[in-house]
Amino acid sequence: MTITTSSADTHCAQAPASRRFRQSMGLPALVLFGLAYMVPLAVFTTYGLVTQMTKGHLPTAYLLTLGAMLLTAYSYGRMVQAHPYSGSVYSYTRKAFGSYFGFMAGWTLLLDYIFLPLLSYLLIGIYMSEYFPAVPAWVWVLGSISLVTFLNLIGIESITRVNWILVVVQLVFIVVFVALSISSLSGQGEPVSLFKPFYHDGFSVPLVMTGAAVLCLSFLGFDAVSTMAEETSNPQYRIPLAIMVVSLVGGLLFLLVSYFAQQVFPDWASFADPDSASVDVMRRVGGELLVSAFTATYVAGCFASAMVSQASVSRVLFAMGRDGALPRVFGQLRTKKRVPASAILLVSVMSLLALVLTLDTVANMISFGALFAFSAVNLAVVKHYLVDQQLRGPRNYLLYGAIPALGFLSTLWLWSSLSSMSFTIGLSWMGLGLLCLLGLTRAFQVKLPELQLAE
Numbered sequence: 001m002t003i004t005t006s007s008a009d010t011h012c013a014q015a016p017a018s019r020r021f022r023q024s025m026g027l028p029a030l031v032l033f034g035l036a037y038m039v040p041l042a043v044f045t046t047y048g049l050v051t052q053m054t055k056g057h058l059p060t061a062y063l064l065t066l067g068a069m070l071l072t073a074y075s076y077g078r079m080v081q082a083h084p085y086s087g088s089v090y091s092y093t094r095k096a097f098g099s100y101f102g103f104m105a106g107w108t109l110l111l112d113y114i115f116l117p118l119l120s121y122l123l124i125g126i127y128m129s130e131y132f133p134a135v136p137a138w139v140w141v142l143g144s145i146s147l148v149t150f151l152n153l154i155g156i157e158s159i160t161r162v163n164w165i166l167v168v169v170q171l172v173f174i175v176v177f178v179a180l181s182i183s184s185l186s187g188q189g190e191p192v193s194l195f196k197p198f199y200h201d202g203f204s205v206p207l208v209m210t211g212a213a214v215l216c217l218s219f220l221g222f223d224a225v226s227t228m229a230e231e232t233s234n235p236q237y238r239i240p241l242a243i244m245v246v247s248l249v250g251g252l253l254f255l256l257v258s259y260f261a262q263q264v265f266p267d268w269a270s271f272a273d274p275d276s277a278s279v280d281v282m283r284r285v286g287g288e289l290l291v292s293a294f295t296a297t298y299v300a301g302c303f304a305s306a307m308v309s310q311a312s313v314s315r316v317l318f319a320m321g322r323d324g325a326l327p328r329v330f331g332q333l334r335t336k337k338r339v340p341a342s343a344i345l346l347v348s349v350m351s352l353l354a355l356v357l358t359l360d361t362v363a364n365m366i367s368f369g370a371l372f373a374f375s376a377v378n379l380a381v382v383k384h385y386l387v388d389q390q391l392r393g394p395r396n397y398l399l400y401g402a403i404p405a406l407g408f409l410s411t412l413w414l415w416s417s418l419s420s421m422s423f424t425i426g427l428s429w430m431g432l433g434l435l436c437l438l439g440l441t442r443a444f445q446v447k448l449p450e451l452q453l454a455e
Contacts, residue, residue, distance in 0.1 A: 027238050030225050032167055034246030036304040037116075037224040037312065040170040042250075043257045044298060045123060046214055046363050048277025054211035055202035056268040058258045061211035063198070066251035068212075068414055069219040071407030072374045073247040075381045076226050077240025078400065082384055084235040089223070089373040090319055096380035096388070099447060100437065105376045106320055107433030111369030111426065113313035114350050116220060119362045120306035121145055121354040124299050130276050131295045141354050148306045149348040152314065153341060166304035173297040174257060180286045181260040197262035209417040216374070216414060217366040218254060222247040223373070224312040275359050310347050317343035364419055368426030371415035378408035 039045070043062075051058045079092040089109045094102020124144050125137035185192050222243040229235040261281050262268075271277040282294045318340035321330025330343045354362075385391050385400035418426075441447070 026233070027242055030228060030232060030238060030242035031245050031249075032164060033228060033308050034222055034225040034242060035167050035250060036301075037220060037308040038218060038222075038246065038250040039120075039301040039305045040167065040174060040250065040253050041257070041298050041301045042218045042305070043254045043261070044278035044294075045119070045218065046359075047258075047261065047281075048271050048274030049360060049363065050211040050214055051262070051268045051277065052271070052274055053214070054208050055204065056200065056262060056266060057198070057203060057208050058211065059197045059255060059262055060199065060203075061208050061215055062251070062255045062258050064208065064212040065215045065219065065414070066247075066255065068407070068410035069216070069222070069247055069251060069374075070244075071403060071410055072378060073222045073243050075378045075404045075407050076222060077243050078381045078404075079377055079384070080226050080229055080239040080243070081236045084229040084232075084239065089377055090316060092380045092384075093376045096383040100441070100444070101376075103320075103437050103440075104430065104433055105373060106316065107436070108369050108426070108430055109316060109373045110313065111429050112217065112220060112366040112373070113309070113316055113369070114347060115353075115362050115365050115369075116217070116309040117148070117306045117313070117347060118351045118354045118357070119217070119359075119366060120302040120309065121351055122357065122359060122362060123302045124306075125354065126275055126359070127279075127295050127299055127302075130279065131292070138355050144303060144306060145348055145351050145354075148303070148310055149344060151307055152310050152344045153339060166300050169297055170301045173293065174253060176293075177282075177285065177290075178256065178260055180290065181264050184264050184285055192263065196266070197259050206417070209414065210419065213371065213414040213417040213422075214363055214367050215254075216370045216411075217363060219247065219250065220309075220366075220370055222250075223370070224308060227312045227315040310344060310351075313347050314340045314343035317346065361421070361425070364422040365425050365429075367418060368415075368422045369429075371411050371418070372426070374411040375408055375415065378404040378411065 043058075047058070050061060054061050083091050083095050090102055090106025093105035121141045121144055125141040128140040129135065129137040225242050225246055226239060229239055232238055261278075264285050265281045271280055278294065278298070279291055282291045286293075317326060317330045320326040321328055321340075321343070330340065330346070381400055381404040385396065391400060438444070
C-alpha cells in the first residue's frame with residue numbers, strides 16, 4: 001500500500017508570508033543544529049550527578065540510554081515523513097490522537113524545551129564563576145541570555161554559521177582529552193581493565209536505570225532537528241536521516257568521553273562538587289592548562305546549545321500559537337528573516353529562572369518532559385501507520401509496530417526510573433496544562449482550533 005503524505009513545501013507555499021519560514025536548512029546544517037543542541041561535551045553536564053547516582057557506572061547508563069534513544073529516533077523519522085511540520089511531538093500526537101492529547105503532549109514537551117536553554121545558562125554561570133570567582137554567576141547568565149536572544153532574532157542562518165565553529169572546537173577538544181587520557185593511563189604502570197567502567201563493585205540495575213533516565217536530556221538534539229521541518233527543503237528525506245546521524249554520533253561521543261573519564265578518575269565519591277566534577281577530571285588528566293581549555297570549550301558548547309534550544313522551543317510555541325492552542329501572538333513570524341520573535345522573547349524571560357534554580361532540579365524537569373514526549377511519538381507511529389493508514393504485512397508490522405513498541409517500552413522503563421522529585425514537578429506541570437486546556441475548551445464543551453497546516 002502506498003503512503004500518501006503532504007508536502008511541507010506545498011503547505012508553506014499556500015500559507016501567508018507571516019506564517020511561512022524560509023527553507024534554508026540542508027543536511028549538514030541539520031546535523032550541526034542537532035549536535036550543537038546535544039553539545040558533544042554534554043557528558044559533563046550531569047557528569048558528577050549521574051556518576052555518583054550510578055556509583056561510577058556512567059558509561060553503562062549511557063549505553064542503555066543510547067539504545068532507547070535510537071529506537072525513538074527511528075519513530076521521530078517516521079512521523080516527520082508523515083507530518084513535516086514545525087511542532088514536533090505536538091504536531092505528531094495531535095494528528096494521531098486528536099487535539100486534546102496533542103495539546104497535553106505539546107505542553108509536556110515545553111517542560112524540557114523551555115528549560116533546556118535555561119540549563120545551558122545555568123551551566124555557563126556555574127563554570128564561568130568557578131573560573132572567574134570575582135564575577136558573580138548572574139552576570140554571565142544575563143549576558144549569555146541577551147546575546148543568544150539577539151542571534152535568534154536575526155535568523156537561523158546566523159546560528160548555523162556560529163554552530164560550525166563551536167561544534168568543531170568541541171570535537172577537537174574531545175580528541176585531545178582522549179589522547180591525554182590514554183597517555184595518563186599508560187604512565188600509571190599498572191594494568192588497565194577495559195571493562196571496569198561498565199561493571200565493577202557497587203553495580204545496581206535500579207541505580208543505573210535512574211541514571212540512564214536522567215541522561216535522556218543529553219539526547220534532545222535529535223528531537224530538536226524535527227522542529228526545523230518547515231525550514232528544510234525535502235524534509236521527508238533530510239530530517240529522518242539527520243535525526244539518526246545526530247543520535248548515533250552524539251551517543252557514541254558521550255560513551256567515548258564518559259568511558260575515559262571513568263578510567264582516569266575512578267574514585268567518583270571524592271568529587272569536591274558534583275556540579276563541577278568535570279574540573280576534577282580535567283585537572284587529573286592535564287593539569288590547570290586543560291582545565292582552562294575545557295572551561296572555554298564547554299562554555300562555548302553551552303552557548304551553542306542555548307542558541308539552538310531557544311530556536312527549537314520557539315518553533316514549538318509558534319506551532320501551538322498558529323493553531324490557537326496558545327495565544328495567536330506566538331503564531332506570527334516577524335522581521336525580514338521571518339522568525340517567531342514573540343516566542344523567542346518569552347523563552348528569554350523564562351530563562352531568567354536560571355538565576356534561582358539548581359542544576360539537579362532543572363535536569364529532572366527536562367528528563368520528565370523528554371521521556372513523556374518520546375513515549376508519545378513511539379505510540380503515534382503505531383497509530384498513524386497501522387491504524388489510520390491500515391498498513392498490513394510482516395514488513396509493516398516490524399517497521400511500524402515492533403520497533404516503535406520497543407521504543408515505547410524502553411522510554412517507559414526509563415521514565416519509571418526517574419526520581420520522585422521528577423514526578424512531583426512533571427505532574428504539577430501537566431496539571432497546570434490540564435487547567436489551561438479546560439479553560440481553552442470550556443471544560444471540553446468546544447473543540448480546539450484545527451491545525452492550520454492540515455493535510
